[in-house]
Amino acid sequence: MNEQPLWSIFVNAALVNNFVLAYFLGICPFMGVSAKVETAARMGGAVMFVMLVSSMCAYGIHHVLIMIGVPFLELIAFIAVIASTVQLVEMFIKKMSPALFRALGIFLPLITTNCAILGLALFQTNKGYGFVQSIFYALGAGVGFTLALVLMAGIREKLELASMPDFVSGTASALIIAGILSLTFMGFAGLGA
Amino acid sequence: MAVPDKKPVIATDEFIKGLWRENPVFVQVLGMCPVLAVTNTAMNAIAMGLATSFVMLMSNTLVSTLRNFIPRQVRIATYILIIATFVTIVDYAIEAISLELHKSLGAFISLIVVNCLILGRAEAFASKHTVRIAIVDALGMGVGFTLALLCLGGVREIFGEGALFGIALFPDGFEPWIVMILPSGGFFTLAGWLLLINYMQQRKQRSLAAAEEVTQ
Amino acid sequence: MSVATATPTWPMYRTLVGVGMLCGLLIAITFQGTRPVIERNRAEALQKAVFAVLPSASRSATFLVTPDGDFVPDTDAPGERVYAGFDDSGQLVGVAIETAGMGYADTMTILYGYAPQQEAIVGIRVLTSKETPGLGDKIETDPAFLENFVALDVSLDESGTALRNTIQTVKKGQKTDAWQIDGITGATISSVAIGDMLAASSARWVPAIHAQLDQFKTGDDSGGS
Numbered sequence: 001m002n003e004q005p006l007w008s009i010f011v012n013a014a015l016v017n018n019f020v021l022a023y024f025l026g027i028c029p030f031m032g033v034s035a036k037v038e039t040a041a042r043m044g045g046a047v048m049f050v051m052l053v054s055s056m057c058a059y060g061i062h063h064v065l066i067m068i069g070v071p072f073l074e075l076i077a078f079i080a081v082i083a084s085t086v087q088l089v090e091m092f093i094k095k096m097s098p099a100l101f102r103a104l105g106i107f108l109p110l111i112t113t114n115c116a117i118l119g120l121a122l123f124q125t126n127k128g129y130g131f132v133q134s135i136f137y138a139l140g141a142g143v144g145f146t147l148a149l150v151l152m153a154g155i156r157e158k159l160e161l162a163s164m165p166d167f168v169s170g171t172a173s174a175l176i177i178a179g180i181l182s183l184t185f186m187g188f189a190g191l192g193a
Numbered sequence: 194m195a196v197p198d199k200k201p202v203i204a205t206d207e208f209i210k211g212l213w214r215e216n217p218v219f220v221q222v223l224g225m226c227p228v229l230a231v232t233n234t235a236m237n238a239i240a241m242g243l244a245t246s247f248v249m250l251m252s253n254t255l256v257s258t259l260r261n262f263i264p265r266q267v268r269i270a271t272y273i274l275i276i277a278t279f280v281t282i283v284d285y286a287i288e289a290i291s292l293e294l295h296k297s298l299g300a301f302i303s304l305i306v307v308n309c310l311i312l313g314r315a316e317a318f319a320s321k322h323t324v325r326i327a328i329v330d331a332l333g334m335g336v337g338f339t340l341a342l343l344c345l346g347g348v349r350e351i352f353g354e355g356a357l358f359g360i361a362l363f364p365d366g367f368e369p370w371i372v373m374i375l376p377s378g379g380f381f382t383l384a385g386w387l388l389l390i391n392y393m394q395q396r397k398q399r400s401l402a403a404a405e406e407v408t409q
Numbered sequence: 410m411s412v413a414t415a416t417p418t419w420p421m422y423r424t425l426v427g428v429g430m431l432c433g434l435l436i437a438i439t440f441q442g443t444r445p446v447i448e449r450n451r452a453e454a455l456q457k458a459v460f461a462v463l464p465s466a467s468r469s470a471t472f473l474v475t476p477d478g479d480f481v482p483d484t485d486a487p488g489e490r491v492y493a494g495f496d497d498s499g500q501l502v503g504v505a506i507e508t509a510g511m512g513y514a515d516t517m518t519i520l521y522g523y524a525p526q527q528e529a530i531v532g533i534r535v536l537t538s539k540e541t542p543g544l545g546d547k548i549e550t551d552p553a554f555l556e557n558f559v560a561l562d563v564s565l566d567e568s569g570t571a572l573r574n575t576i577q578t579v580k581k582g583q584k585t586d587a588w589q590i591d592g593i594t595g596a597t598i599s600s601v602a603i604g605d606m607l608a609a610s611s612a613r614w615v616p617a618i619h620a621q622l623d624q625f626k627t628g629d630d631s632g633g634s
Contacts, residue, residue: 179380
C-alpha cells in the first residue's frame with residue numbers, strides 16, 4: 001500500500017479508478033457544468049488546484065490531529081480547509097478573470113460541497129499515503145476529473161443537436177452517457193498493476 | 194420562499210439560493226454523489242438513507258434551535274460545522290453497531306457531510322422555522338430520500354446479484370447482471386428511474402392539456 | 410428583509426466558538442462512548458480471521474515487532490504486528506500475518522497463516538479487496554483456488570535465513586510443486602497479485618519468525634477471549 005509506485009498512483013486515480021466514473025464523486029458539477037467544453041475544462045482546472053492544496057493540508061492535519069490525540073475532529077478540520085481554499089480560489093479567479101468568474105457562476109462556491117475533494121482527502125488518509133504519494137494522488141484525481149468532465153461536455157455539446165424524445169433529454173440522457181463512459185473506463189483496469 | 198436579495202453580498206449566498214431555485218433536474222441530481230456509490234445492495238442503501246436522515250434530523254433540530262443566534266455572515270460555516278459533527282457521530286455509531294456495514298460504506302459515511310440536500314434544508318427551511326416544523330421537514334425529506342435510495346439499491350441488487358437483502362430470489366441458473374453492481378449500473382439504474390418518472394409526468398401533462406382543450 | 414449594514418464581529422465569534430465547542434463536546438462524548446465497543450468488535454473480527462487462517466487454533470495472542478526485529482507481547486507502541494494462534498493445549502499452531510498489495514482494481518489486504526510445524530501456509534483470508542465482482546472476487550470464493558492454501562510450501566533453505574523456493578502463481582492446472590499456486594482463469598491478475606503478495610511477505614517474515622519461535626509463548630493474559 002505504502003509502496004505503491006508514484007506513476008501507478010497517478011494512473012490509478014486518473015483512469016482506472018476515475019473519481020467521477022468509478023467512485024461517483026463530483027457528480028454535481030459533472031452534471032451541471034458539463035454543457036460546454038470550455039467551461040468544463042476551466043472548472044476542472046479549478047478543482048484540480050483545490051484538490052492539490054486540500055490534499056497537502058489534509059496530510060498535515062491528519063498527522064497533527066493524531067499527534068495531539070483528537071482524531072475525531074478530522075472531518076471538521078478537512079471541510080474547514082476545503083471551504084477556505086475554495087474561498088481563496090474564488091477571490092483569485094474574480095481578480096484574474098471576471099469573465100470566467102461569471103461563467104462559472106454558482107459552481108465555484110459549489111466546489112466546497114464537491115464530494116470529490118473531500119473524498120480525495122478521506123481516501124488518501126485511509127490508504128495511508130505519504131506526502132509525495134498524496135500529491136500524485138491529487139494530481140491524478142484532478143486530471144481524471146477534468147478528463148471525465150471534458151469528455152462529457154464534448155458529447156453533450158454534440159447531443160444538443162440530436163433529436164430525442166422530451167422525457168429522455170436532460171439529466172436522463174446525461175446519466176446514460178455517464179454510464180457508458182464509466183463502462184469504457186473499465187477498460188483501463190489492470191493498468192496500474 | 195423569501196424574496197431574493199437584490200444585492201447578494203457573498204457568493205455563497207447566491208449559490209445557496211441558486212441551488213434551490215425551481216429546477217427539479219438540479220435538485221434531483223445534487224444529492225447524488227455518495228448515493229450512487231453505496232446503492233449496490235439494498236442493505237447499504239437503507240443504511241445510507243437512515244444515516245443521512247439521522248444527520249438531517251439532528252442538524253435541522255440544532256439549526257432551528259439556534260436560528261436566532263446565528264449571524265447571517267457565518268451561517269453557512271455554522272451549518273457545515275453542525276452537519277460535520279453529526280456525520281462524525283453517525284460514523285462512530287455505525288462502526289460500533291456493525292463493523293461489516295462500516296467497511297462496505299467506508300468513506301462514504303463521511304461524505305454525507307457534503308450532501309447538498311442536508312445543507313439545503315438547513316438553509317432553506319430549518320433556519321426559518323420552529324424546531325417542531327424543522328423536525329417534521331427533516332423526517333419527510335429523510336423518508337423520501339431513503340425510499341429513493343431503496344429503489345436504486347433494490348433494483349441493482351436484484352439484477353446484479355439475484356438477491357434482495359442477501360436473500361436469493363432466483364434459482365441457481367440465474368446469471369447475474371454484473372454491470373448492475375458496477376458504477377455504470379448505478380448510472381443506468383438512476384437514468385432508468387428518471388426516464389420512467391419523466392415519461393409518466395409527460396403523459397400526465399399531455400392528458401391534462403388534452404382535457405383542458407376538450408372543456409374549452 | 411432589512412439588510413444589516415455591518416454585523417458586529419463579537420456575535421459572529423461568539424456563535425462560531427460557541428457552536429464549535431458544543432460540537433466538539435458532542436463528538437468527544439460519542440467518541441469516548443463508542444470506543445470500547447469498536448475496539449471489542451475489532452478484536453473479535455481479528456480473532457475470527459486468525460482462527461480462519463490457522464485451523465485448530467482456539468486462542469490467539471498479538472505480538473509487536475520492535476524496530477530491532479524482535480517479537481514481543483503486544484503493547485500500545487506503534488509498529489507492525491503478527492498474531493500467534495494456539496491450540497487447546499497451549500501449543501503454537503502458527504502465526505497469522507497481514508500483508509497488502511496491488512490487485513487488479515485497487516489495493517487489497519489479506520491475512521495468511523504460517524504453520525512452522527508444517528513449514529507451510531495453511532490458510533488465507535482476504536480482508537479488504539475491491540476486485541471486480543464476479544471475476545476478480547473469485548479469489549475469495551473459488552474452492553479450487555482456496556485449495557492452494559491448505560499447505561503452501563514455505564520451507565526454509567539450509568541457512569534458515571531465506572525461503573528455499575519463492576511462491577509463484579501459475580496458470581490453472583499447471584501446478585507441479587507445493588510452492589506454486591494454481592491461478593484462476595479469467596482472474597489472472599488478481600490471482601497473480603495474491604501470489605506476489607504472499608511471496609514478498611513470506612520471504613520477509615517466515616525466516617524471522619522461524620528464528621524466534623520460542624518467543625511465541627502462550628501469553629495467557631494478552632490472549633484472546
